[in-house]
Structures are given as C-alpha cells and as structure tokens.
Amino acid sequence: MxxxxxxxxxxxxxxxxxxxxxxxxxxxxxxxxxxxxxxxxxxxxxxxxxxxxxxxxxxxxxxxxxxxxxxxxxxxxxxxxxxxxxxxxxxxxxxxxxxxxxxxxxxxxxxDLVVDRGAFDRIQQAGGFVSVNTSGNTIDANAIPVPKENADMAFDAATCIGCGACVAACKNSSAMLFVSAKVSQFALLPQGAPERKERVLKMVEQMDKEGFGACTNTGACAAECPKEISLENIARLNREYLSASFSSK
Amino acid sequence: MSLTGLFLTSFLVVHLIGNLQLLKADSGFSFNAYAVFMTTNPLIKTVSWGLYAIIILHAVKGLALAVENKKTRNVKYAVDAGNSNSHWTSRNMGILGTIILAFIVVHMSDFWFSYKFGETPWKKYTIEFANPEQINVEEISGVTKSVNIVSETHQVLIAKDLYLKVKETFSNVIFVIFYVLSMFAIMFHLWHGFASAFQSLGINHPKYNPLIRSLGIVMAVIVPLAFAIIPVYMFLN
Structure with missing residues (x-):
C-alpha cells in the first residue's frame, strides 16, 4: 500500500x-x-x-x-x-x-503529534480518588455489598483510559466525558460516598481552571470515545454537581 | 440555558394555542378576545415581562457560551469530522438561536409593538347567545380601552383588531416565507435543544428517555409546523 x-x-x-x-x-x-x-x-x-x-x-x-x-x-x-x-x-x-x-x-x-495532557492529571489529583487508610487495617473492598448493576456501571465508567479523545472531538474542547467517567466510577460505589460532594466540586473547578470548554451535548465525545463511555455519565456528573452545589457547606 | 430554554419551549405551546384562534372563521373575534386577555390579565402581564427577561437571558447566556467555547481551540483542525460524530443542529445552536432572535425582533415589532403603541383600528363584536354562529362586527373609533361584557343573553367585545394586522402581514408573501423559514430554525434549534436541556439537568434515564424523545419530536416538529401552517393558511385564504 x-x-x-x-x-x-x-x-x-x-x-x-x-x-x-x-x-x-x-x-x-x-x-x-x-x-x-x-x-x-x-x-x-x-x-x-x-x-x-x-x-x-x-x-x-x-x-x-x-x-x-x-x-x-x-x-x-x-x-x-x-x-x-x-x-x-x-x-x-x-x-x-x-x-x-x-x-x-x-x-x-x-x-509534532505529542500533546501535554497534564490537565487531566491535575483534574484527577483534585479529587479523582478514594482516600484509603493504608495503616495496615485496610478493609477488604468485597466486605461492602455493591449491587451488581452499580458495579457494572462503575466498571464501565472506570474503563476510561484518559486519552483525551473526548476533548479532541468536542467542538468546545470540553472535558466533560472524561470528568464524568472519573466522577461516576466513585459516585456509583459505596467506597466513593464519603468524598462524593467534595470530589465533584473540586474536579469540576479544576476542569474549568484548565481552560476546557463547556458541554453543549453534541455527543461527539461519546461517538469518538475508544472505550465507549456513555453520555449517561455526563448526566450523572450534572446531577452530582447540582446536588453537591446545593447542599455543600 | 436548560431552564430558560425549557421555559421558552413551554411558552411556545401556550402561544400556539392562542395562534390557532386565527384559523377560526369568526372575523377575528376569538383571536382578538385572546389578545385582550393576554394583554390585560395581571398574571399574564407579569409572566410576559418575565418571558421577555428570559428571552434576553437565554440569548445573552447563549452568546457568552458560544464565545467562551470558541476560545478553547486556537488552532483549528485541517479536516473537520462534520456529521460523522454529531448532529449538525447540535453544532449550530448559536447560529440557529441568532436567526430565532432576529425573528423575534421582527415578529415583536410587527405585532406586539404595533398592538401596544401603533395605530390599530378598533372593532366591536356582538354575539347573541341564542344564535352564537352570528357574530355582528362593526368598526368603531374614539375608544381607548378594551371592553368585554358578558350578560346572560349576549356578549359584547370591544378590542383592537390585531386579527386585521395579522391578516395584512400574511397577505405579503415575503413575510409568509420569512415566518415559515423562521419556524424551521426553531425546529432545528429544538431538535437538539429539547433533549439537551434534560441532559444538562442530569435527566438521562432509561425509564424517562423514551418520553423525552417523544415529547421532543412533538415540540421540535409538530409545534413549529403548526405555527408555520398559520401564515400559509392565511395567505391562501
């Protein structure tokens, strides 16, 4: 060829x-x-x-x-x-x-074709994690019951590899699909509950600081996502953000 | 954008119900009575000022959103993915919105402004309830306030003849074409906008998505088409 x-x-x-x-x-x-x-x-x-x-x-x-x-x-x-x-x-x-x-x-x-995706790392560092006690008495994650459906949805969200194709495809350079996947994977699980509100507020704040655009729901991100992260995650991010904004101190 | 957009969409339904009175062959009695109700009822008057504010808010917010989003990519792609990953309506909401805003300005100056501040002739309608099909119409002058008296036997309505103004406007083919094309802009704007508003509010659920989709088709296709039929019908009659 x-x-x-x-x-x-x-x-x-x-x-x-x-x-x-x-x-x-x-x-x-x-x-x-x-x-x-x-x-x-x-x-x-x-x-x-x-x-x-x-x-x-x-x-x-x-x-x-x-x-x-x-x-x-x-x-x-x-x-x-x-x-x-x-x-x-x-x-x-x-x-x-x-x-x-x-x-x-x-x-x-x-x-050339190499871009700095450090913005995604900084969004993750702002709240995309679960604080775990590592002092030796860590509880087995399987000790907490999780409904199968939620576990599956959380897993689907967690398949996001953070490549940034969503940002590249979006006419607004919005990072909403990435952030929504990272928020969803914890929002759906009991392990994510203690830091739930703080997490979404901080991650969205960091996303805005990095200069990504606002989501206008064109759906180009989900269409191009190599891991087929669904737009339902963005709706969940919006729900999480709205409820955290109303009830946060 | 979502809350103001959904409010404006709900207004379209109310507006359409009113406009359908134009299709009645009653010399404009129903339509003019509706216009009097809409401009004198204190609740409607309050809501209408809210509506004007929300139109402006939706437009200003939309403009700001478009400008801010444009700034996020200084170097454009040499090849555009086009319709392969998104619907063209979703990528052109700003342009469609601007067309709709231009339409609203023309539309308001055509009817709203001339009704409120322009020279509109007055009509007196008399209906005997014994024979409601027979509506007696006469042109009157020297009136400054609309009157609607309903007694046991008859109704008298004195109102500005907005119906005549609408009829005159839609006898001009240019206006008819402009109005019909504007309805297509609303159609495309809502094709994306209606479902998008729910997504922005976090409502994306397998149980409710079919309802949102069906309602979206009604709002984006049937409502604008019903609006568009009115000027065409009036032009042909």
Whole structure:
C-alpha cells in the first residue's frame, strides 16, 4: 500500500506548526496505524530528517497514550479503538491521510503529534480518588455489598483510559466525558460516598481552571470515545454537581 | 440555558394555542378576545415581562457560551469530522438561536409593538347567545380601552383588531416565507435543544428517555409546523 500523509509538524509549544506532506510505501493491511508511522520514521531517520514525534506506550489499547486525529477523527475512522488498534486495512492504496495532534488550548502541543495532557492529571489529583487508610487495617473492598448493576456501571465508567479523545472531538474542547467517567466510577460505589460532594466540586473547578470548554451535548465525545463511555455519565456528573452545589457547606 | 430554554419551549405551546384562534372563521373575534386577555390579565402581564427577561437571558447566556467555547481551540483542525460524530443542529445552536432572535425582533415589532403603541383600528363584536354562529362586527373609533361584557343573553367585545394586522402581514408573501423559514430554525434549534436541556439537568434515564424523545419530536416538529401552517393558511385564504 502506498500512501500520502499530511502530518502536523511543530518543533515545540512556542513555535508555529504546519502540515507537511510525506509519501510512505510498503504498508501492509495488517500493520497498525502506529507501525505505519514507524515505517515512515525509519525512512526519515535514514534520510537524516527528524522523525515524527508521537505518543505511544502499550500498543494494545489500554494505556491511553496514543493521541492523533486522523482525517478529522480522534483515533481514526474505526469505532471503539485507539490509534494503536487501528489497522491499515481501514485505508486504501493511494489514500491521502491527514494526521493532526489532539487540538485544544488545554492540551498544548509539545512536539509534532505529542500533546501535554497534564490537565487531566491535575483534574484527577483534585479529587479523582478514594482516600484509603493504608495503616495496615485496610478493609477488604468485597466486605461492602455493591449491587451488581452499580458495579457494572462503575466498571464501565472506570474503563476510561484518559486519552483525551473526548476533548479532541468536542467542538468546545470540553472535558466533560472524561470528568464524568472519573466522577461516576466513585459516585456509583459505596467506597466513593464519603468524598462524593467534595470530589465533584473540586474536579469540576479544576476542569474549568484548565481552560476546557463547556458541554453543549453534541455527543461527539461519546461517538469518538475508544472505550465507549456513555453520555449517561455526563448526566450523572450534572446531577452530582447540582446536588453537591446545593447542599455543600 | 436548560431552564430558560425549557421555559421558552413551554411558552411556545401556550402561544400556539392562542395562534390557532386565527384559523377560526369568526372575523377575528376569538383571536382578538385572546389578545385582550393576554394583554390585560395581571398574571399574564407579569409572566410576559418575565418571558421577555428570559428571552434576553437565554440569548445573552447563549452568546457568552458560544464565545467562551470558541476560545478553547486556537488552532483549528485541517479536516473537520462534520456529521460523522454529531448532529449538525447540535453544532449550530448559536447560529440557529441568532436567526430565532432576529425573528423575534421582527415578529415583536410587527405585532406586539404595533398592538401596544401603533395605530390599530378598533372593532366591536356582538354575539347573541341564542344564535352564537352570528357574530355582528362593526368598526368603531374614539375608544381607548378594551371592553368585554358578558350578560346572560349576549356578549359584547370591544378590542383592537390585531386579527386585521395579522391578516395584512400574511397577505405579503415575503413575510409568509420569512415566518415559515423562521419556524424551521426553531425546529432545528429544538431538535437538539429539547433533549439537551434534560441532559444538562442530569435527566438521562432509561425509564424517562423514551418520553423525552417523544415529547421532543412533538415540540421540535409538530409545534413549529403548526405555527408555520398559520401564515400559509392565511395567505391562501
């Protein structure tokens, strides 16, 4: 397979970037999208050109590192996969593919396709955890009964890998789907109850501070989410936030 | 946005019920009586000032939301995902809202302003209850206040003839087209807006979602279409 790639090249956060055109050959159907870029980079290195910087780690769809917008869609054209799980068989010989970084002011470009998603870490640090006594008398989590349905919903929310595709897909660069998943996974479980109100208020406050936009319910986030996090989580976040705002001290 | 939006949507239903009086072939008696009720009832008058405030609040909040959200992405994508992951109405609420606001300004100056401050002729309707089909209409002048007297045998209504003003407006094809197109803007605005309001309030539940969806279709399709039928009907008659 022979492809024309239009890839965003940008030296660092301060400089302006631009789309550059590359040709890549000898791509097979069973390669992943990242392997295709590996092939391109090998060629660039041989020509003494700088390779295209991109984030990747596990290459099996669970780490949430890969972050590219392929032909306008975060993680490319396939549903419910990350870029590393996207196969080249989704493309045709002779295709032109646009590859851009996740674009949002809250995710500044560090280099080429690598963006700084530290904003998500700071939102998590603001309240996306359960304080557990680790002094040696920790209670077994299974000692607390949890309805199966709630456990399943909490698990579904917890499958969010924090990749940021929701922000990249949203016309408002809103991080609501991510925050809603992180709030929901605790709101649905008794273990999350003690810090429930404080958690949602602090996480939303941090989200706003980071410069993400407001949710207008377009649904693009859930449509592009590689883990198919549902919009029901955003409704739950809104409920949690409303009730915490009314009753917090 | 959600609370003000739902309030404005509920107003549409009330407004439509009133407007359907225009379709009655009674020389405007029902419609003019409705207009008198809407402009003299103290409760309705209070609610209507609240309504104007909520229209402005909804517009100002919407504008602020659009501006703030626009600022979150300085470098745009070279390729836009378009309709592949969201409905176009959801991405264009600001534009649709602006069209609706422009419509409201034209609409209010057409009818509300001319009814309240303009030169509108007065009509006197007399109905004998023994023969309610027969409505006696006469033009009168020198009146400054509407009167509605209901006795055991008959009703006399003296009111500004807003019906005539509506009829005149909708004899102009440009206005008819403008009104019908504006109703489509409302249709698309509500197609996203109605369900979105519930989502923003945290109401997304398998038990209630079918009801919200059905109500959404009624509000977004049937209500604007019913509104749009009125100018077309009046133009053709």
């Amino acid at each position: 022979k492809l024309t790639l239009k890839i965003w090249r940008q030296n660092n956060t301060q400089t302006k970037g631009e789309l550059k055109t590359y040709q890549v050959d000898n791509i097979t159907d069973d390669m992943s999208f990242l392997e295709m870029i590996d092939v391109l980079n090998e060629g660039l290195v041989q020509k003494n050109e700088g390779p295209v910087a991109f984030d990747h780690d596990c290459r099996e769809g669970i780490c949430g590192m890969c972050s590219m917008v392929i032909n306008g869609k975060p993680h490319g054209p396939s549903d419910a996969v990350t870029t590393c799980q996207l196969h080249m068989r989704e493309f045709k010989d002779g295709d032109t593919i646009f590859i851009e970084p996740f674009r949002a002011n809250a995710f500044p470009v560090l280099k």
